[in-house]
Amino acid sequence: MANVDDWAQDAERQVLDAALQIAADRGWTWPTVKAAGAAAGLSGADVELLLPHGPRDLAALLAKRHDALTLAALPAPEGLKIRERIRTAAMTRIDIAAQDEAAVRRWAGFLALPIHLPLALRLLWDSADQLWRWAGDTATDENHYSKRAILSGILASALAIRLSSGRDAAAAFVDARIENVMAFEKWKGGLKPSQLLTDVAGALGKMRYG
Numbered sequence: 001m002a003n004v005d006d007w008a009q010d011a012e013r014q015v016l017d018a019a020l021q022i023a024a025d026r027g028w029t030w031p032t033v034k035a036a037g038a039a040a041g042l043s044g045a046d047v048e049l050l051l052p053h054g055p056r057d058l059a060a061l062l063a064k065r066h067d068a069l070t071l072a073a074l075p076a077p078e079g080l081k082i083r084e085r086i087r088t089a090a091m092t093r094i095d096i097a098a099q100d101e102a103a104v105r106r107w108a109g110f111l112a113l114p115i116h117l118p119l120a121l122r123l124l125w126d127s128a129d130q131l132w133r134w135a136g137d138t139a140t141d142e143n144h145y146s147k148r149a150i151l152s153g154i155l156a157s158a159l160a161i162r163l164s165s166g167r168d169a170a171a172a173f174v175d176a177r178i179e180n181v182m183a184f185e186k187w188k189g190g191l192k193p194s195q196l197l198t199d200v201a202g203a204l205g206k207m208r209y210g
Contacts, residue, residue, distance in 0.1 A: 011042060015050065015051070019058055020062075024103055032055065032058075060119070062107055063127065070096050083178055086132075087175065090154060093155060095167070108160075154178075158174050161173050
């Protein structure tokens, strides 16, 4: 089983590496997945076994890679106030994603399609959850969900701003949003699911079209 797992992880890495070189021109599609698999030396059958949902699985791989790179790049949170922890986490995550700008734009366009928005929300939620856990969050009440919903929206919008207007503009946005929501009484109100869906859809569309 370990050998199978090792093969899958290595194959996923190679396919994603190849896809990042292809997706900017070809988009986030099944043909991109198959071309990336071929570039990684995989047969069509292996690609379908590895990524049965094609571009959806590939989209998840990119988000997970960016999450892992972010956690590896973050400093120890001790010594940082909670506001500084969230700002550092958000900006690091955005900077990591921006390194793959061309592919991320096509990734965002794929996730902005209505049929894929649930996947986009899940991936953003997973990113926000990992960042809050790094920051030391242990809330189990409604704050647990409110914090992740709000940070999901911040991540999506800030990345869109980063790609369209640069890092300084994204940092200013993150600072303003954190200033508005860091008070824990405000966290309790949370972000309505419909508002989060609208914010994420708008941010993804902005990343795609500028």
